[in-house]
Amino acid sequence: MVKLVLLHKAASIYDDELDVAYDFPRSYLKAVEQAVGDWIIYYKPVKAGPRGYFAVAKISDVIPKPGVEGRYLAMIEPGSYLPFDRDVPRLLDGRPLETALSDQEGSPLRGGAIQLAVRRLPDSDFARIVDLGLPQDLERIEATRYGPQIRTFDDEPLIFQRPVLERLTRRKYREVAFSRKVREAYGYRCAMSGLQLRNGGGRPEVQAAHIRPVERDGSDSVRNGLALSGTLHWMFDRGLISVANDNETILVSKNKVPGDVIDRLIRPGGKLLKPDNPHCMPHPENLRWHRENVFGQVPFDGGSPWQ
Structure with a gap:
């Protein structure tokens, strides 16, 4: 090799x-x-x-x-x-x-x-x-980006000189790298609500969601990611929302999501916020996979963050 x-x-x-x-x-x-x-x-x-x-x-x-x-x-x-x-x-x-x-x-x-x-x-x-x-201490860089990190005795030391190949296959490290690139691509705004929320320390509240999960052969490419608020990330993973085949219209499972919730959470016009860099746009094949394999197909027990 x-x-x-x-x-x-x-x-x-x-x-x-x-x-x-x-x-x-x-x-x-x-x-x-x-x-x-x-x-x-x-x-x-x-x-x-x-x-x-x-x-x-x-x-x-x-x-x-x-x-x-x-x-x-x-x-x-x-x-x-x-x-x-x-x-x-x-x-x-x-x-x-x-x-x-x-x-x-x-x-x-x-x-x-x-x-x-x-x-x-x-x-x-x-x-x-x-x-x-991909710096060795990328996890520490992200953890201390908006202020000092609070450590517990159970935390793994953040500064650890791991061999390159071990680092490239370590899920925790890859999640940090993926999250940084996806959130940056969307300007730290939620792609579905359009909101840019930050906590008291200035840390963006937006999360990086995989469109096709890694455990189902999804990648850590920015084109397999969406920047979403916590609630919309939860809804996306459970198939309550998705993106239509025009690659921009937000789909909502209206028989499971109340109309007033849609009005509060989805940006006016119901279209995805797009990254400034066209090369960071969600790949149509990833969006198709989510529509066909997740949207409306995950068992929903009625529990939700808006109730």
Whole structure:
């Protein structure tokens, strides 16, 4: 197995769905096949924007792309995709983070490997890039973001130098990383009420909801998330509300939710609040899954936060 950097351009001819599959030509087949079962880092080139390295994922399989000769799909292991908390530039202090892209003095090389869409990545380079994009102490950063954290004896120490791969598979860490990106994408406003509520210490009350749960093969992509208030998050998970196939109209199970509750909780017009960045919009396939598998299908015992 081998780790890779995979180049991604949003407007290219390749149909990447980064948390599901990476589309690539036959010329990279051998290299990608060698990475099956290992981790990759996504990279956006400078010419397509200043983003740099921006996410990590794990390849589970490689298959021919249906209906397209000479193209293949690197299938992403469900639950492995995780966007970086902060984008990582290609150069740090003028030196490439990929050692293969620098000369003996550490200066950037030109042409050659830097132009490849698929590049081998040594474990040490992988760990360094991940550490920059997903800090070891991300949980502490979030816990103390709006004031000092109150610790109890049962709390796990927040500062613990975990190996990179252990951190990437640790659910608690991933939940913090997912929540930070989703809430930021929506400007800390609830996507269904439009409200931006904060407690006395300035902490946003909005939560990050998975549209398709991780335990049902959902990902930690921002496009599988909605920023929702606590009550609307509860309703969404129980199938009392969803989003229509136009990907913006809010659906409500009106035989289970009182009309006055709808009037109080849902923003006027009944449309989703959209992120400023179109690349953070909920993916239509995730919304379809929620409509077909959750909306109106979860047993409801009548207990609710508005009663």
